[in-house]
Amino acid sequence: MFILITGLLLGGTYALIALGLNLQYGVARIMNLANGEMLVAGGFAAFWFYTAGQINPVVGLIVIAPVAFAVNWLLYRIMLQPLVNRAKSRGALEVDSILATFGMSFAFVGIMTWAFGGGYFNYAFLAQPVELFSSSYAQNRVVAFALAVVIGGALWLWLTYTRTGLKLRAVSVNPASAPLVGVDVRAISALAFALGGAVTATGGALVSMFFTLDASVGVLFTMKALIIIIMGGVGDIRGTIVAAVILGIAETAVARLVDPGLTLAAAYLLFLLVLLFRPQGLFGKARG
Amino acid sequence: MTAREIRNFLIAAGLLALCALLPVYGSPYWLTMGTTMAMFAVLATSWALFSGPTHYISLATAAFFGVGTFVTGLGFQALPFWALPLIAAGIGAVLAALVGLVTLRLSGVYFVIFTLGMAEMVRQVVTWVQNQTGHRGMYVLTSITEREIYWMLLGLGALVYLLGWLIGRSRLGFALRIIGNDETVAKHSGIDTALAKVALFMVPGAVAAATGAMLAPRYIYIEPATAFAPLLSFQVVIMALLGGTGRLWGPVAGVIPFTLLWEVITRQAPNQTLLLLGLAFLLIVYVLPGGFVGLWDRLRRRYGGHG
Secondary structure (H helix, E strand, C coil): CHHHHHHHHHHHHHHHHHHHHHHHHHCCCCCCCCHHHHHHHHHHHHHHHHHHHCCCHHHHHHHHHHHHHHHHHHHHHHHHHHHHHHCCCHHHHHHHHHHHHHHHHHHHHHHHHHHHCCCCECCCCCCCEEEECCEEEEHHHHHHHHHHHHHHHHHHHHHHHCHHHHHHHHHHHCCCCHHHHCCCHHHHHHHHHHHHHHHHHHHHHHHHCCCCECCCCHHHHHHHHHHHHHHHCCCCHHHHHHHHHHHHHHHHHHHHHCCHHHHHHHHHHHHHHHHHHCCCCCCCCCCC | CCHHHHHHHHHHHHHHHHHHCHHHHCCHHHHHHHHHHHHHHHHHHHHHHHHHHHCCCCCCHHHHHHHHHHHHHHHCCCCCCCHHHHHHHHHHHHHHHHHHHHHCCCCHHHHHHHHHCHHHHHHHHHHHHHHHHCCCCEECCCCCCHHHHHHHHHHHHHHHHHHHHHHHHCHHHHHHHHHHHCHHHHHHCCCCHHHHHHHHHHHHHHHHHHHHHHHHHHHCEECHHHHCCCHHHHHHHHHHHHHCCCCCCHHHHHHHHHHHHHHHHHHHCHHHHHHHHHHHHHHHHHCCCCHHHHHHHHHHHHCCCCC
């Protein structure tokens, strides 16, 4: 029971991070390997707000999310749009975007190390325990989970019931046909990329409440988000959430029962199973 | 062999002989630099053999390399040293075949993602096994000197070049160029695309593991965190792409300047190496898509050389 709940709490935050990347990859078609660095930047911002200004990280989100949105929008327009324009095929865009975002990822790590130093950072926010089903959990994890559910739920509602959400889904299904029904693919792609970045940075702020971050930890989160997306299926929100919870529980179980140093190996085991048996994602249909 | 091939072969042999003399006339500092360059030249050239024609970016180099260093670490007392790179190459090839079988049937993204975390995953597993058995790191104390390592790497490099040249002429090489241009066409012409890719991916796997096995005596003390440092994979990718993967000599053209630059940056501003790596990636994507080879070809076309 303890493993299930801890895993669920962790999985909720993972789901939010993976949703951000899924928007960027599923809609804007950019395999953003600098995603983890955006997360760390969000965490840094929350840390900085809390230690320097005594600002509650939940309140800090009001600033972090719009700033991340703007930064990612600019990144897409300046750095990635030219790659989209020059790409002859989806495969060529994938190679280019992977290399470019690797470059950004290393550059961001370099800049963050330079600006904040290479040390670990964490802060004590709501570190008191709460009692749930006769075991105790840290309050910050519960709060982070609740926020992830609220934000993820809002995102899902927005994507499902608004006109812009419909446009995003149209581009995700087929970027070549979307212009035929009057969708501005460029604007929607930029929007999706920016929104994805904002969601990821929000996830980073939530993670920083209970997880010790440092400037170079981003790639680990990128890795996990990628595994979740492949497990859940590209562009599939429901699959992403289920996969994130599975990963959260699997990691917690391995950390508790076997060794805390094996969490990535646990994620890889899941990844391997998915690649072998369901490469189209948990709920995906086999490509005919 | 045509006259042109004989000429190129003689030039290559002459350059190799010149490189082999480095320990005789060079200072110890340049021997160290030369060994590092030889290491990256071997890794980057073998990397480009697979990733050049297929456009699949492999980040597994560090994992294979680490496995190789551990082969030496575990076996150098029981076995003669010359056997270790061979064993490492065998293990590397098998490991590459397994990774290839799982990921190369699918699209390139899966492959990149899988190899991205591979070094870290192998490191976690090796650390765990060591914790279980109570061993931490290990000492590799041999009588192998740096100049012997250098010569071994040169020999391996020559082998990689020869292999690359042979693959380029073979049916496999031809099949891979077709796959790289259009996988659907390749499939329809009756090429077993997955098998061809897996077979070729075994080459960098084996070479990287053998390189690791040869270099282990240089590190003296081996522990998982240093043996499986993921940075190595990225350095190899960047050097190969900077040089260009279109020609066999391309990666070396990237290795030499980048190793020198890396050395300068590490000495002057050790914290900025990652920034340099990032900027180099961006440079390749936005300014030099074909690397130095691409630049060279473009210049030659523009100024009408036919050589």
